[in-house]
Amino acid sequence: MSAAPPNRPLAPLARPVATLYGVGPERATQLARLDIRTVEDLLLHRPHRYEDRRQLRPIAQLQLGEPATARGTVVALGVKWYKQHTKSIFELILDDGTARLHCRWWNLPFMEKYFKVSEEVIVFGKPVGLKPRTMDHPETEVLEAGDEDIVHFNRLTPIYPLTEGLPQRWLRSLIWRTLAQCEGQIPEPWPELQLTGAAANLPARARAIRLLHFPDTLPDTDTARRRLALDEFIALQRQIRHRRSNFQTKARALPCGGDNHLIKPFLAQLDFKLTGAQTKVLRELRHDLSGTHPMRRLLQGDVGSGKTIVAACCALMALESGYHVALMAPTEVLAEQHFENFTRWLKPLGVPVELQTGSRKTAPRHHRKPAADLSPPASSLQPAPALTVGTHALLEPGFAPENLGLVIIDEQHKFGVAQREQLVRKGTYPHLLVMTATPIPRTLGLTLYGDLEVSVIDELPPGRGHIRTVVRAADKLPQVWAFIRDKLADGRQAYVVYPRVEEASPGGVKAVTKEFATLQQTLAPFKVGLLHGRLPPREKETVMAAFRARQVQTLLATSLIEVGVDVPNATIMLIENAEHFGLAQLHQLRGRIGRGAHDSYCILVAAARNPEARTRLRVLEETNDGFRIAEEDLRRRGPGELLGQQQSGMPRFRFGDLVEDFALIRQARDLAFEQEQGPPCQNP
Helix, strand or coil: CCCCCCCCCCHHHHCEHHHCCCCCHHHHHHHHCCCCCEHHHHHCCCCCEEEECCCCCCHHHCCCCCCEEEEEEEEEEEEEEECCCCEEEEEEEEECCCCEEEEEEECCHHHHHHCCCCCEEEEEECEEEECCEEEECCEEEEECCCCCCCCCCCCEEEECCCCCCCCHHHHHHHHHHHHHHHHHHCCCCCCCCCCCHHHHHCCCHHHHHHHHHCCCCHHHHHHHHHHHHHHHHHHHHHHHHHHHHHHHHHCCCCCCCCCCCCHHHHHHHCCCCCCHHHHHHHHHHHHHHCCCCCCEEEEEECCCCCHHHHHHHHHHHHHHCCCEEEEECCCHHHHHHHHHHHHHHHHHHCCCEEEECCCCECCCCCCECCCCCCCCCCCCCCECCCEEEECHHHHCCCCCCCCEEEEEECCHHHCCHHHHHHHHCCCCCCEEEEEECCCCCHHHHHCCCCCCEEEEECCCCCCCCCEEEEEEEHHHHHHHHHHHHHHHHCCCEEEEECCECCCCCCCCCCEHHHHHHHHHHHHCCCCEEEECCCCCHHHHHHHHHHHHCCCCCEEEECHHHHCCCCCCCEEEEEEECHHHCCHHHHHHHHCCCCCCCCCEEEEEEECCCCHHHHHHHHHHHHCCCHHHHHHHHHHHHHHHHHHCHHHHCCCCCCCCCCCCCHHHHHHHHHHHHHCCCCCCCCCC
16 A cells, blocks of 8 residues: 555656656666656655755865865866775865865775866765865765756755666756646645645645745745645545445444353453453443444553453453454464463353464364354354464464454554455454554554554553663673572562574674573572573473473563563563664563562663663653653654564655654544545555
8 A cells, every 4th residue: 555646647747757858768767766657756756855055165164074065176086996906985176266175985986987177066965074174975966057047056956866877967957847847737636625724824736846846945845745745644544434434335244242141250250350441442342343344443552451351351252142263463472371361261161262373283173052052043063163362373274264253463563464454354354353562653543553443451450560660781780680689589580681592793782592501600599491482382382381380580582572471470671782672662571570569670781882772761761651652662763663664554655754744644534534425545
């Protein structure tokens, strides 16, 4: 799915870019490498920055390390070879009458053919030395006769992303000519929509495209970006609304509201009561499961908020109604834990629970259905509905349950949208519940998950101990280990997390296999267990069972334990090389502690020489609020790294900013909702 650009282009904008004057086969191939194939693609090719060429900096006034644009005449150039002709430096010397500037390129000898003595050249870069004034690998542009015009000079000049062999000047001239020819033919993509609020002050689309390329002031560029971003967001929101409308028109919901004959005894056997937030969410879910359209709902809840119990209740509603339930988890460790928990909970109720992972599969069990037990009525030989817990193995063709009524996906951010849909298609419009303990930033909630209703468990169960988080430098590790030994002596347990399984490269990044023996000595006489993704499944099960039984006091692991592992007696979480993890992932790891009545401690060890990383980690010192942490992670890392864009299903935005544009996204959603009866947008 792509959200850029909108929409219903007129014929001139849809023309291949090769039809433009001056664009031959070679240039068309180069433009295609930039995803420019049509005139509209060309006009939406966004500059990555602008140079103020109205007031160039004299070379004599260039400052060390300060980005600047200067202009000078080439007075000398040449390539210097050294080390047996295997390495080179190409140097270009410019003079503007105030001083000389030495521009250097390492191991790029072919650059010499692009310049000639006496040519005028504009350069942009940071001086790395002042005696003589020197720039390494600056951006350059050769000025030609007649360049004192408004396209390349005496203006805020756009600097575009390029590809090999494509000159900056040529592309800028092409966009200038094309815009002059087509500006009057750029349509408003949403003539039926009435923009209100702040959006009402945004320019028309044609004006926005001109300001994007040739602004009068720098604020014009942000105004243009916001207008074009709004178009992208409206396109996406109308896709979401159209897809949801089609789904609700075609799909008939399975009656999975249940009759409480399993849920009541299930809740009665628990040694705690549901929180108010859990009860509220369950009402929302029962309403959906009983409705006329299949449920599509995202359940958010911070680590330890009790999402699994809510999922169990939803599963029981579907099972009471006579339908099969599938629960998919991202790791075998988490799937095994879910299998054990659900077996313990549901076995007394006579509900079959099965497991299907890549390394273990319990035999499907078929049970005679009691005559008056579950609906809809069926033959007494029909298998009783069951709950199947699994990993990606549930996506294999061999898993094909009859009467699949509900699909539950735990830690959904570990799966792609396509995987989610693949599992859902194993039934006939089953209900879908996706869960996450990584709170979704607001902008992603309105875009990537815009086709899902959202429920939030915003309350933790009572009786939990307080979690304190601290950031420490590596030289404080002796004191940290002493503190951990004291807690182990008090009967508590600890997790120790390293980024890697095996040491892959130098640089001080620790790996569990290399550090295992050292940690055993450090924490002796307390026993240390080892857990990572490359262990055989049986070894994983054995070490986890020993840790739960307190036969192992410390679990040395990778981030494999970030989801689902639940050992209430574990109150220490030590994460070394914490700067190698994202904030949301660290918050997930921290969620493995604080599940019992004792106070817990999360210790993040980071390199003291990396002040930026330590500043980022202090967010975790300041708050346990997963929603605030998720927003900060999005702001610092961006959605691509945060989600893994190839798997996430996230559209590619040219202009939209998922960090800053929440207000625009919300307005686009409201506009799409108001005009839901209008024609669906095309998939641009």
